[in-house]
Each structure stands twice: as structure tokens, then as C-alpha cells.
Amino acid sequence: MTSLLDHTIAAVVPADAGAAQAARELHTRLTKPPGSLGELEDLSVRLAGLAGSCPPPLPTPGAVAVFAGDHGVHACGVTPWPQEVTAQMVANFLAGGAVVNAFARQAGVGVTVVDVGVGSELEPADGLLIRKVRAGTRDFTVEPALTRDEAVAALQVGIEVAGVLIDGGAAILLTGDMGIANTTPAAALVAAFTGADPAAVTGRGTGVDDDTYTRKVSVVRAGLDRHRVSAADPIGALAAVGGLEHAAIAGYILGAAARRVPVVLDGVIAASAALVAAALAPDAVAAMVAGHRSVEPGATVALAHLGLTPLVDLGLRLGEGTGALLALPIVASAVRVLHEVATFDSAGVSEKSGISEK
Amino acid sequence: MTSLLDHTIAAVVPADAGAAQAARELHTRLTKPPGSLGELEDLSVRLAGLAGSCPPPLPTPGAVAVFAGDHGVHACGVTPWPQEVTAQMVANFLAGGAVVNAFARQAGVGVTVVDVGVGSELEPADGLLIRKVRAGTRDFTVEPALTRDEAVAALQVGIEVAGVLIDGGAAILLTGDMGIANTTPAAALVAAFTGADPAAVTGRGTGVDDDTYTRKVSVVRAGLDRHRVSAADPIGALAAVGGLEHAAIAGYILGAAARRVPVVLDGVIAASAALVAAALAPDAVAAMVAGHRSVEPGATVALAHLGLTPLVDLGLRLGEGTGALLALPIVASAVRVLHEVATFDSAGVSEKSGISEK
Numbered sequence: 001m002t003s004l005l006d007h008t009i010a011a012v013v014p015a016d017a018g019a020a021q022a023a024r025e026l027h028t029r030l031t032k033p034p035g036s037l038g039e040l041e042d043l044s045v046r047l048a049g050l051a052g053s054c055p056p057p058l059p060t061p062g063a064v065a066v067f068a069g070d071h072g073v074h075a076c077g078v079t080p081w082p083q084e085v086t087a088q089m090v091a092n093f094l095a096g097g098a099v100v101n102a103f104a105r106q107a108g109v110g111v112t113v114v115d116v117g118v119g120s121e122l123e124p125a126d127g128l129l130i131r132k133v134r135a136g137t138r139d140f141t142v143e144p145a146l147t148r149d150e151a152v153a154a155l156q157v158g159i160e161v162a163g164v165l166i167d168g169g170a171a172i173l174l175t176g177d178m179g180i181a182n183t184t185p186a187a188a189l190v191a192a193f194t195g196a197d198p199a200a201v202t203g204r205g206t207g208v209d210d211d212t213y214t215r216k217v218s219v220v221r222a223g224l225d226r227h228r229v230s231a232a233d234p235i236g237a238l239a240a241v242g243g244l245e246h247a248a249i250a251g252y253i254l255g256a257a258a259r260r261v262p263v264v265l266d267g268v269i270a271a272s273a274a275l276v277a278a279a280l281a282p283d284a285v286a287a288m289v290a291g292h293r294s295v296e297p298g299a300t301v302a303l304a305h306l307g308l309t310p311l312v313d314l315g316l317r318l319g320e321g322t323g324a325l326l327a328l329p330i331v332a333s334a335v336r337v338l339h340e341v342a343t344f345d346s347a348g349v350s351e352k353s354g355i356s357e358k
Numbered sequence: 359m360t361s362l363l364d365h366t367i368a369a370v371v372p373a374d375a376g377a378a379q380a381a382r383e384l385h386t387r388l389t390k391p392p393g394s395l396g397e398l399e400d401l402s403v404r405l406a407g408l409a410g411s412c413p414p415p416l417p418t419p420g421a422v423a424v425f426a427g428d429h430g431v432h433a434c435g436v437t438p439w440p441q442e443v444t445a446q447m448v449a450n451f452l453a454g455g456a457v458v459n460a461f462a463r464q465a466g467v468g469v470t471v472v473d474v475g476v477g478s479e480l481e482p483a484d485g486l487l488i489r490k491v492r493a494g495t496r497d498f499t500v501e502p503a504l505t506r507d508e509a510v511a512a513l514q515v516g517i518e519v520a521g522v523l524i525d526g527g528a529a530i531l532l533t534g535d536m537g538i539a540n541t542t543p544a545a546a547l548v549a550a551f552t553g554a555d556p557a558a559v560t561g562r563g564t565g566v567d568d569d570t571y572t573r574k575v576s577v578v579r580a581g582l583d584r585h586r587v588s589a590a591d592p593i594g595a596l597a598a599v600g601g602l603e604h605a606a607i608a609g610y611i612l613g614a615a616a617r618r619v620p621v622v623l624d625g626v627i628a629a630s631a632a633l634v635a636a637a638l639a640p641d642a643v644a645a646m647v648a649g650h651r652s653v654e655p656g657a658t659v660a661l662a663h664l665g666l667t668p669l670v671d672l673g674l675r676l677g678e679g680t681g682a683l684l685a686l687p688i689v690a691s692a693v694r695v696l697h698e699v700a701t702f703d704s705a706g707v708s709e710k711s712g713i714s715e716k
Contacts, residue, residue, distance in 0.1 A: 031450055032457050033439075033564035037680075038653070038673025080710040081391075088707040092389055097700030099390050105698070106691045206391035206710070295396070312688070313671060315396025322395075329687040330670070333464045340463070342455030349446040352438040352564070 004156045005251070005280075011258035012281040015049030023048035023055070029343040033352070039309055040334040043289065047335055050260055050286050055338035059172035059262060062109040062328050063165040064321040065252060066093055066100060066176035067158070069117030069244035070136030072145060073223075074181040078216040079205060081180045083136075087120045089178050093320075094125045100176055100320035107328045109174065111321075112165065116157050117179075117244030129164075131157040133244055137185070140223040144240045145185065151239035151247050158251025159258075166259050173256045174291070174328065176321025177245045177269040181205075183296060186272040188220045188241035190298035192229040193275035194305045201298035203268070206317070234279035242276070249273035254280065257287035264324040264331065267294035267317070271302035278306055289331055292316060292323030362514045363609070363638075369616035370639040373407030381406035381413070387701040391710070397667055398692040401647065405693060408618055408644050413696035417530035417620060420467040420686055421523040422679040423610060424451055424458060424534035425516070427475030427602035428494030430503060431581075432539040436574040437563060439538045441494075445478045447536050451678075452483050458534055458678035465686045467532065469679075470523065474515050475537075475602030487522075489515040491602055495543070498581040502598045503543065509597035509605050516609025517616075524617050531614045531621045532649070532686065533628040534679025535603045539563075541654060544630040546578045546599035548656035550587040551633035552663045559656035561626070564675070592637035600634070607631035612638065615645035622682040622689065625652035625675070629660035636664055647689055650674055650681030 002010075023045045028034055035041065047056040068090050074083045092098045093113045104111045114129045115122050119136040122128065133153045137145035146154070162173060183205035190201040198220040204213055220241075227240035238247055250273040256263035257277070265274055265288055277284045290303050292312035303310060311327040344351050360368075381403045386392055393399065405414040426448050432441045450456045451471045462469045472487045473480050477494040480486065491511045495503035504512070520531055541563035548559040556578040562571055578599075585598035596605055608631040614621035615635070623632055623646055635642045648661050650670035661668060669685040702709050 030457075031447070031455065032676050035565060036674065036676040037457065038675070040672060040674070082708050082711070085708050088705070089389070092700055092705045092707055095700070095705065097389065097698070097705050099388075099395065099695055099699055102694040102698040103691050106687060106694050207393060311672065314398060314669065314688070316394065316398070317396070318390050318394040326688055326691060329464060330672070330684055333461050333684060336460040336464050337457055340455070340460040341457055342450055342453070347446070347450045347453065347455050349450060350440050350443050353440070 004159055005152055008159050008254050008258045009281045012254065012283045014283045015286040016052035017049065019052050019054045020045050020049030023338055026054060026338060030341045031344055031347050031349045037337065044334040044338050047262055050262060056335055057171055058335055058339060059332050061170060062172040062174055063112065063170035064104055064109050064174035064176045064325060065112045065114055065161050065165065066178055066321055067114045067116050067245035067248040068178040070119035071179060071181040071185060071243055072137045072139035073141065073184045073219055075139055076141060076219045078184045078219055079181050079208060081206060083119055083180050086178055086180045087118050087122065090118060090122060094127055098320060099318060099322050103322050103325035107325050109325060114161055114248065116154055116248040129161065133157065137243055140241045141219055144227060145242055146239040148235055148239050151235050154244045154247035155251035158248035159255035162252045162255025166261055173261060173263045174321050174324040175249050175252060175263065175266045175270040177249060177319050179243060179245050182243050182245060182269055184216055184219055185241055185243040185246055186268045187298045188223050189246060189272035189275060190302045191220060191224055192237045192241060193231045193279060194301055196301050198224065201301050203296035203298060231279055234276050238276050245269065246273045250276035253277040253288065254284055257281065257284035262289050263287050264289045264291045264327055266291055266321050266324040267319050268296035268299035269319060271299045274306055275302050291327035294323065362517055363510055366517050366612050366616045367639045370612065370641045372641045373644040374410035375407065377410050377412045378403050378407030381696055384412060384696060388699045389702055389705050389707045395695065402692040402696050405620055408620060410618065414693055415529055416693055416697060417690050419528060420530045420532055421470065421528035422462055422467050422532035422534045422683060423470045423472055423519050423523065424536055424679055425472045425474050425603035425606040426536040428477035429537060429539040429543060429601055430495045430497035431542045431577055433497055434499060434577045436542045436577055437539050437566060439564060441477055441538050444536055444538045445476050445480060448476060448480060452485055456678060457676060457680050461680050461683035465683050467683060472519055472606065474512055474606040487519065491515065495601055498599045499577055502585060503600055504597040506593055506597050509593050512602045512605035513609035516606035517613035520610045520613025524619055531619060532679050532682040533607050533610060533621065533624045535607060535627040535677050537601060537603050540601050540603060540627055542574055542577060543599055543601040543604055544626045545656045546581050547604060547630035547633060548660045549578060549582055550595045550599060551589045551637060552659055554659050556582065559659050561654035561656060589637055592634050596634050603627065604631045608634035611635040611646065612642055615639065615642035620647050621645050622647045622649045622685055624649055624679050624682040625677050626654035626657040627677060629657045632664055633660050649685035652681065
């Protein structure tokens with residue numbers, strides 16, 4: 001029997017080169033100097049290739065899923081924030097009081113919170129999907145964070161959520177995350193999948209002091225050394241040093257890619273999850289849009305590895321989906337150009353001469 | 359008798375340090391790690407200072423004015439585009455077919471086109487304000503582009519338009535421009551007001567070849583040499599080497615600042631106009647938001663001179679207001695945080711401990 005994960009990976013197909021080429025060609029006929037929209041032109045071409053049509057569908061409405069989980073490495077002292085803040089922030093999301101809610105209202109996007117691994121029991125609530133695989137990961141400096149089955153289960157939660165949101169009408173998905181200590185497993189995943197040294201991909205997360213930072217790098221290094229993770233076994237690496245929300249986001253990305261729906265990556269949690277998704281299904285990269293460049297160094301290393309250029313670069317390090325939400329209007333604007341801008345012919349605008357005057 | 363310009367300059371007052379401080383303090387109590395919104399925190403603090411209230415008003419709805427003019431230096435061969443494209447693009451704006459229209463629809467912003475100096479006569483149309491000061495500037499390599507009176511008249515057109523849009527309900531203004539050859543006077547203004555060498559601030563505009571680029575730098579240098587412009591006489595410099603849309607945008611910025619309404623700068627035309635506005639009323643900088651970093655090198659030099667950090671940096675070089683429109687949702691998101699995000703106290707979220715664990 002084929003699992004949901006296997007089925008989804010098999011459904012991720014290469015981008016349509018013909019549709020991408022049609023978008024590139026259309027750009028030369030629109031009433032603007034060629035290339036004058038910079039990165040937005042490349043983005044719109046990629047989205048045409050993903051959709052297999054030019055123009056690609058307008059990416060509206062969007063939906064953001066905030067995957068929440070807790071982390072065994074919290075016990076190692078990698079953050080000054082208490083673990084219960086994960087559940088408290090979930091309550092804040094559900095009450096509409098977090099930054100992700102404010103940005104989502106601005107962008108006209110619905111917020112769905114997914115408990116894929118919060119340490120405490122959550123009460124059912126509107127806007128909350130309880131899909132807890134387990135109540136937080138294990139401490140990866142001692143044992144694998146997850147079993148392989150747990151990692152696959154969390155991946156499948158993400159696939160399911162992507163499907164629910166797309167079936168509900170979402171034309172673009174955005175990633176979000178909440179999990180105190182979750183930049184530590186993110187750094188470990190980035191190191192595992194890119195080969196970078198832990199010190200080069202570990203950041204200060206929510207803003208840790210020098211001692212905590214040094215300890216955090218040691219924790220990442222200890223996890224990688226203990227489990228001898230390899231990018232050649234993506235699920236093994238994810239299980240060894242990852243997190244439940246990282247796994248779920250990787251699945252969410254695969255679920256979007258399998259449906260040829262773009263997915264806007266938020267910060268370092270999403271970037272690390274994107275490495276897992278790309279290792280499982282390389283063509284999934286075609287569905288990824290890098291929302292922003294997080295301050296976390298692992299995000300930049302991961303995006304470079306994936307060949308993605310972030311749209312927003314404003315020194316954010318909040319997570320929750322906030323960076324992805326800031327990028328969404330830019331993505332929508334890029335696609336609108338292919339739908340709405342007149343051609344030189346249709347607008348009666350003269351093109352530039354081939355020879356410069358005088 | 360005090361002119362509209364004098365009156366407007368006198369109405370530009372310093373930012374309110376108390377409101378800015380209140381915003382800075384509020385940020386420390388909101389449910390997010392301190393500083394985690396990066397540049398958006400500084401932006402929201404600046405806008406509180408401008409408005410004199412914390413939170414500052416939500417910047418919605420916005421309005422973009424596209425100021426159009428033609429240029430005597432077109433005769434010098436600084437661009438491969440024919441001059442009639444200015445009027446053709448105005449028609450395209452009015453028909454809704456340009457990129458600025460697509461981006462404005464995405465952002466929910468109305469577009470007003472202002473003929474402040476198009477070379478040909480335009481028919482009246484909905485959405486077009488005909489405020490032609492003269493039918494294009496003079497060639498500044500031969501004589502001053504404008505008389506001082508013409509420069510002041512164009513500044514006052516911009517002030518008037520800002521007032522009309524704010525009286526019509528706009529809570530934030532965006533700059534836009536159209537004028538074949540207008541990056542040449544922009545480069546001259548940036549050199550005049552920053553002291554930079556023409557070669558350091560002249561760019562390839564809509565995409566000129568090497569010969570045209572070399573000629574363009576020479577034209578800028580010739581204008582500056584001929585008129586011995588000085589930043590100490592802003593209106594003199596503007597008249598000597600500027601453009602009608604540059605002057606109008608400078609007035610538009612002053613008009614916004616005098617009303618304590620933020621104004622999002624688009625690309626190099628706006629940045630050069632902002633230098634004029636800042637020279638006339640230094641406190642006007644408090645109202646300026648740098649929408650994006652244009653590919654044009656003069657934009658970066660001007661923004662650095664003004665101490666402004668661009669919000670979007672995507673390789674755009676189109677003008678029209680497109681970069682400002684991409685930035686608008688980011689500005690709105692930054693302000694929403696101060697309105698809508700819960701505090702640690704109100705949401706029952708624990709703060710981080712002062713001492714790192716373990």
C-alpha cells in the first residue's frame with residue numbers, strides 16, 4: 001500500500017518549461033522596459049512554470065498554517081523563553097492577538113493553527129487543528145528526536161493540511177511556525193542537508209546571550225555527531241535532529257507542490273523544512289517562494305542551497321509566518337502583471353529604437 | 359504675501375519625540391521577542407513621531423499620484439525611447455493598463471495622473487489633473503531647464519495635489535512619475551544635492567547601451583558645470599537641472615509633511631525630489647518612507663544622504679510608483695502591529711527569563 005507521503009512525492013512533477021517560456025516572452029511585449037521589474041519577472045515566470053499556464057492563477061486567496069510543536073532540546077538551555085510559551089502563543093494566535101494575525105488581516109489571509117506537537121494538551125477551538133503526533137520531541141543530544149514513524153506521521157499532517165486549505169479555496173499557501181527552541185533543530189537540519197558547520201548556521205533565535213549562543217552551537221553539534229545524520233536519508237535526518245513542526249512544514253510544502261500551488265516560505269524553520277522537502281522530491285523547489293531573509297544565518301545558507309532569492313529583507317526574526325505574509329502582496333503583484341498589463345501593440349505605445357539617437 | 363510654498367515649508371514641524379518614544383516602549387510589551395520585527399519597528403516608531411500619536415493612524419487608504427513631464431535633454435540622446443512615449447504612457451495609465459495600475463489594484467490604491475509638463479496637449483480625462491506648467495523643460499546643457507518661477511509653480515502643483523488627495527481621505531501618499539529621459543535630471547539633482555560625481559549617480563534608466571550611458575554622464579556633467587548649481591539654493595538648482603515632475607514631487611512631499619501624512623518614495627525620481635524637499639524643509643524627512651531601492655545608483659546615494667532605509671530591494675527600475683506600491687502593505691503591516699498586537703500581560707504570555715537556564 002502506498003502511503004500518503006509516497007503518493008504525494010510521486011505527484012510532484014517538474015515545472016512546465018513551455019509555460020515559463022510563454023511568460024518570459026509575454027514580459028517582452030508588456031508596456032515597460034524589458035527587465036524593469038527585476039526579480040518580479042523571474043518570480044512570475046517560475047509561477048507560470050509551476051502552474052503550467054501563462055498567466056498562472058492569481059494567488060488569492062492565500063492561507064497560512066502555523067504549525068506548533070515543542071522540543072526536547074529545550075532542556076539543554078538553548079533559549080531563555082519557558083517552554084509553556086508555545087502553548088500560550090497558540091492561544092494568542094487563536095485570539096487574534098499575535099503579529100501573524102495582524103499581518104494576516106492586512107494581507108486578507110486566513111490563519112489556521114496546527115498542533116502537531118505542543119507539549120501540553122490544548123482545548124479544541126475554532127481555527128485550531130489538533131493533529132498532535134506526540135507532545136514534543138525528545139532531546140536529540142540524548143536520543144533521536146523522533147522515530148521514523150513519527151517523522152512520517154508529522155510529514156503527513158502537513159500534507160493533509162495543505163490539502164484541506166487548497167480544497168478550501170487557497171490559491172497560495174504560506175508557512176508559519178511556533179515552537180520555543182525550534183531554531184535549534186532548524187540549525188541542525190540546515191547543517192545536515194547543506195554540509196555547513198553548525199557554527200555557520202546557528203543563530204540567536206529570539207535573541208539569546210553569548211553564553212546561550214555558545215551552548216546552542218554545542219547542542220547542534222552534539223546532535224549531528226551523535227546521530228551521524230546524512231542528507232541521503234532525509235527522513236532519518238529529520239527524525240534524528242528535526243522537530244514536529246519542521247516535519248509538518250516539509251509535508252505542507254510537498255502537498256502544495258503536488259497540487260502545483262505555490263508555497264511562500266517564512267523564516268529559518270521553513271527553510272530547513274524546505275531542505276527536507278527538496279531532498280524527498282527535488283522538483284518541489286519549483287513551488288517554493290522565499291518570503292524573506294531571516295536574520296538567522298541558517299535561513300540564508302538554506303535558501304542559497306535551494307537557489308531561492310528572498311523577496312523581503314528587513315531584519316525580521318519572529319517566525320509565525322510573518323515574513324511570508326509580508327511577501328504575499330509582492331507575489332500577487334508579480335502575477336497580476338501577466339494578467340493585467342497592456343502590450344505595446346494594444347496600448348499604442350511606441351517601443352524604444354534599436355539604435356541610440358544622436 | 360506668503361506663497362503656498364512658503365506657507366507649506368513653514369508648516370513642516372519636527373517629529374514628536376514623545377510619541378516616538380511611546381511607540382518604542384509599546385514594542386517592548388507586545389507579544390514578540392524585542393527587536394524581532396527588525397526595520398518594521400523603526401518604521402512604526404518614525405510614523406508615530408510623524409503623526410504625534412501612538413499608535414499612528416493606519417495608513418489606509420493610500421493614494422498614488424503619477425506626475426508626468428517631458429525633458430529638453432531628450433534632444434541630447436540620453437535614451438532610446440521616443441519622447442512621445444510620455445504621453446502614450448499617460449494614456450495607458452488612464453486606461454488602467456500599466457504596471458502602476460496593476461500594482462495599485464493589488465494594493466487597493468487609487469491612481470491620479472498629473473500632467474505637470476507633458477510635451478503635447480492632453481485631452482481632459484477622468485483621473486487626470488492637467489496642471490501643465492510648461493510643455494517640457496528646456497535642454498539644461500544649453501540653458502536652465504526652468505525659470506525659478508516655473509520651478510516654484512511646479513512645486514506648488516505638487517503641494518496642491520497632496521492637499522487634494524489628503525482632503526479626499528488619503529492617509530498615506532505614494533509618489534509616481536512618468537517622463538522619458540527623466541533619470542537624467544534626477545542624476546543631476548542627486549549630484550547637486552549630495553556632492554557626488556555624476557558618474558557615481560547616473561544609471562542606465564530604462565536600459566541604455568554603453569554609448570548612450572557615456573553620453574548621459576557627459577550631459578549631467580555639462581549641466582552641472584554650466585549652471586554651477588548649489589544645494590544652498592535649492593530652487594535655483596531645481597530650476598537649473600531639474601524636471602517639472604521632480605519639482606512637483608518635491609512639492610507633494612512637502613505637502614504631505616506639512617499635513618503630517620507619510621509619503622512613500624518610489625525610485626530615483628522621487629529620491630532626487632526628496633533631496634530638494636529636505637533642502638527646503640529638513641524636517642520633511644520625518645514624513646518620508648523609502649519604498650524601494652531602485653537599480654539606479656543615484657537612488658541609493660540620495661537615500662543614504664537622507665538617512666532612509668528602503669523597504670523593498672528587488673532590482674526594479676520602472677518608476678511610475680511601482681516600487682512605492684510594493685512597499686505599502688509593509689508600511690501598513692508595521693503600523694498594524696502597534697494597533698492590534700496583544701501585550702504579554704493582556705495575552706497571559708510569559709516573558710523570557712533574565713538569566714539563561716541550565
